[in-house]
Amino acid sequence: MKFQMSSFLMVFFLSALAYSCSTAQAGGSETQSIEIQTSAVCGTCKQTLEKAMANADGVSSSRLDLGNKVLTVEFDPDKTNAEALRKLVTETGYDADGQPANQTSHDNLPACCQKDSGLH
Ligand SMILES: [Cu+2]
Numbered sequence: 648m649k650f651q652m653s654s655f656l657m658v659f660f661l662s663a664l665a666y667s668c669s670t671a672q673a674g675g676s677e678t679q680s681i682e683i684q685t686s687a688v689c690g691t692c693k694q695t696l697e698k699a700m701a702n703a704d705g706v707s708s709s710r711l712d713l714g715n716k717v718l719t720v721e722f723d724p725d726k727t728n729a730e731a732l733r734k735l736v737t738e739t740g741y742d743a744d745g746q747p748a749n750q751t752s753h754d755n756l757p758a759c760c761q762k763d764s765g766l767h
Contacts, residue, residue, distance in 0.1 A: 686742035
C-alpha cells in the first residue's frame with residue numbers, strides 16, 4: 648500500500664512537471680530588451696561589442712549608443728538572460744552595469760579601447 652501511494656505521487660509529480668514545462672514553452676519566444684551600461688569608448692568598441700552580441704545564442708539584435716555607452720540588446724528569454732548577457736560584456740573586456748571587465752580580455756583590446764587609454 649505504501650509503495651502504491653508513493654508511485655501515485657511520483658506520477659502526479661511528473662505530470663505536474665511536464666505540464667509546467669509545456670506551458671513555459673508555449674508562452675515563450677517573445678523578445679525582451681535590456682540596456683547595459685558599458686565602458687565602451689569608441690567605434691571599435693561598438694564593433695567589438697555588437698559582434699560579440701551577434702554571436703551569442705538567443706540575441707536577435709544589439710546596438711551600442713556611444714553617446715551614453717549604453718548597449719541595448721534584444722534577446723529571446725527562452726535562450727538567454729540579462730545576467731548571461733552582462734557576463735558576455737565583461738568577458739569581452741568591458742564593464743557591464745558596474746560589474747568590472749574581465750582583466751585579460753580588457754588588456755587584449757586595442758589600446759584605444761582600454762579604459763585608461765587617456766585618448767577619449
Ligand atoms: Cu574602443
